[in-house]
Amino acid sequence: MIRVEHLTKRFGPVTAVEDITFHAEKGEILGFLGPNGAGKTTTMRILAGCLAATEGSASIAGFDTFESSLEARRNLGYLPEQIPLYPEMTVGEYLAFTAELRSIRGRVLRQRLDDVLPRCGLADVRHKIIGRLSRGYRQRVGLAQALVHNPPVLILDEPTVGLDPRQIVEVRSLIRSLAPEHTVLLSTHVLPEVSMVCSRVVIIDRGRLVAEDTPQNLTSFGRSTRFVVEVEGPPVEVAAVLRSVNGVAQVDLLEAKGNVCRHRVRCAAEDGRANVEVRKGVAEAVIRKGFGLLELQPERMTLEDVFVRLTTTEAAA
Amino acid sequence: MRNILVVFRREMRSYFVSPAAYAVLAALLALSGWYFYELTVQFVLFAQSATEQAMMFQQMPPVLNVNLLVVRPWFNIVSQLLLFVAPIITMKLLAEERGTGRLDVLMSAPLTEMQLILGKLLAGIVLVLLFLVPTLLYQVALFAYGNPELGQIATGYLGLVLHTAALIGLGLAISALTGSQVVAAVAGFAASIAFWVIGPRTSADTSFWNSILSNVSLLRHFVNFSSGVVETRDLVFYATFLIYVVFITHRSVESQRWRG
Numbered sequence: 001m002i003r004v005e006h007l008t009k010r011f012g013p014v015t016a017v018e019d020i021t022f023h024a025e026k027g028e029i030l031g032f033l034g035p036n037g038a039g040k041t042t043t044m045r046i047l048a049g050c051l052a053a054t055e056g057s058a059s060i061a062g063f064d065t066f067e068s069s070l071e072a073r074r075n076l077g078y079l080p081e082q083i084p085l086y087p088e089m090t091v092g093e094y095l096a097f098t099a100e101l102r103s104i105r106g107r108v109l110r111q112r113l114d115d116v117l118p119r120c121g122l123a124d125v126r127h128k129i130i131g132r133l134s135r136g137y138r139q140r141v142g143l144a145q146a147l148v149h150n151p152p153v154l155i156l157d158e159p160t161v162g163l164d165p166r167q168i169v170e171v172r173s174l175i176r177s178l179a180p181e182h183t184v185l186l187s188t189h190v191l192p193e194v195s196m197v198c199s200r201v202v203i204i205d206r207g208r209l210v211a212e213d214t215p216q217n218l219t220s221f222g223r224s225t226r227f228v229v230e231v232e233g234p235p236v237e238v239a240a241v242l243r244s245v246n247g248v249a250q251v252d253l254l255e256a257k258g259n260v261c262r263h264r265v266r267c268a269a270e271d272g273r274a275n276v277e278v279r280k281g282v283a284e285a286v287i288r289k290g291f292g293l294l295e296l297q298p299e300r301m302t303l304e305d306v307f308v309r310l311t312t313t314e315a316a317a
Numbered sequence: 318m319r320n321i322l323v324v325f326r327r328e329m330r331s332y333f334v335s336p337a338a339y340a341v342l343a344a345l346l347a348l349s350g351w352y353f354y355e356l357t358v359q360f361v362l363f364a365q366s367a368t369e370q371a372m373m374f375q376q377m378p379p380v381l382n383v384n385l386l387v388v389r390p391w392f393n394i395v396s397q398l399l400l401f402v403a404p405i406i407t408m409k410l411l412a413e414e415r416g417t418g419r420l421d422v423l424m425s426a427p428l429t430e431m432q433l434i435l436g437k438l439l440a441g442i443v444l445v446l447l448f449l450v451p452t453l454l455y456q457v458a459l460f461a462y463g464n465p466e467l468g469q470i471a472t473g474y475l476g477l478v479l480h481t482a483a484l485i486g487l488g489l490a491i492s493a494l495t496g497s498q499v500v501a502a503v504a505g506f507a508a509s510i511a512f513w514v515i516g517p518r519t520s521a522d523t524s525f526w527n528s529i530l531s532n533v534s535l536l537r538h539f540v541n542f543s544s545g546v547v548e549t550r551d552l553v554f555y556a557t558f559l560i561y562v563v564f565i566t567h568r569s570v571e572s573q574r575w576r577g
Binding site: 078 | 319327331418426
């Protein structure tokens with residue numbers, strides 16, 4: 001439903017997005033992550049038809065966002081980063097306006113409004129003027145505007161910014177409920193949100209794609225660079241043995257009870273495969289020294305770890 | 318066409334809830350009303366003194382032309398007032414959309430740039446014309462107490478419609494060039510007034526550049542209408558002027574996609 005192929009966008013000498021390719025199929029909620037200025041909003045604006053790509057192409061529901069722009073936009077709901085509202089209109093009037101721009105009128109329009117207003121928690125402010133609403137409500141009006149014509153593809157640029165915790169939960173469950181019929185591209189800074197809502201994640205940094213996978217795979221053991229080792233033996237000597245193993249960068253004592261101690265070991269290499277070698281080396285060294293190896297457990301990475309690692313290694317390279 | 322009307326209706330509704338539009342148009346009506354009063358009073362006083370003088374010398378009182386002394390100058394004054402009104406009506410039309418990022422949402426709807434522009438242009442023109450409707454009362458007063466010519470009044474209003482359309486188009490084009498309403502208003506004033514004063518110093522000067530300048534001056538074309546003359550070249554001028562500013566507006570909005 002969403003296809004981005006070798007997309008590049010330059011603003012004069014500045015390259016905002018460089019050769020990005022990703023796809024999202026029907027029913028998928030694709031998380032779009034990256035540090036500030038990574039090119040998320042630029043990519044989304046190109047998908048929404050607000051911006052033309054320098055190279056490459058983007059398509060919505062099979063329609064190129066540039067070549068057959070109107071058809072692409074008919075299939076799209078877009079919530080931009082800035083909430084773009086008319087402060088002098090009431091919520092109902094505004095939503096009716098955005099629906100009428102998509103040729104929704106009369107009875108269908110009333111049905112859509114009756115559907116989308118309660119879904120976005122706006123039923124009680126329908127006749128209020130947008131200028132008087134709090135930020136959380138405005139955010140939801142923006143979301144309702146993207147949903148009112150029931151488009152197959154939704155592009156949401158940070159939909160939960162400015163909401164209170166209860167509203168965030170509501171909006172997340174709303175987005176999750178869209179999944180079977182809609183395709184959603186969702187950018188966010190809140191990483192736990194991604195694991196909760198998204199079925200797949202695309203991470204970009206400095207305009208380049210650095211990862212594309214499910215949140216589970218991204219945080220899987222194989223990628224971990226740390227593990228915890230529990231050894232029977234004097235803590236200081238055990239730590240020295242651990243440090244002597246090839247490929248170990250750092251050893252921290254977590255706890256020591258009598259003759260049993262737990263250390264966290266961090267590998268020098270930022271790669272899951274090297275980590276396996278280091279674990280084998282640690283096990284061998286501990287046993288060769290005559291200590292008892294009680295436990296050796298790789299630490300599961302959090303999405304924050306993955307994000308920071310992917311975006312900082314790219315910066316160092 | 319449907320989309321043009323959707324945009325048009327939204328703009329109209331937004332005008333009628335904004336105090337700025339009311340304030341400007343109230344000022345337009347107050348000033349045009351005041352000028353009408355002044356012109357009529359002067360005309361009556363002049364007619365009175367001329368008649369008295371004629372009686373003193375035992376001659377027939379002169380026939381004074383209300384078309385020449387009230388109708389024509391009043392239309393000219395209103396056309397000048399519109400130079401100041403139009404940029405205030407148009408300043409928000411596109412500049413505000415761009416400044417707030419709402420243009421993104423409009424452009425993510427299946428709406429072409431041209432539909433957006435025409436809807437907004439139409440809203441600005443219709444708003445100003447709606448506020449000119451009450452001035453028809455002035456003409457009723459003229460007919461009640463005098464003997465003006467209907468044809469000249471009709472061409473005067475035709476001229477005002479074309480003049481309004483041209484000025485709103487010009488203001489819209491300038492509003493499309495910036496994200497700031499203040500810049501749009503100030504540049505709009507500058508452009509409107511430039512098209513007013515651009516005419517030649519004297520009509521005796523028939524050099525090449527002077528004839529060019531006098532032909533692009535908005536008011537030079539307007540005075541024909543206020544004098545009761547409808548010339549094809551004036552109609553063509555207003556039509557091409559409007560097409561040109563709409564073209565510029567379209568290009569400017571379209572270029573947003575490349576510049577971001």
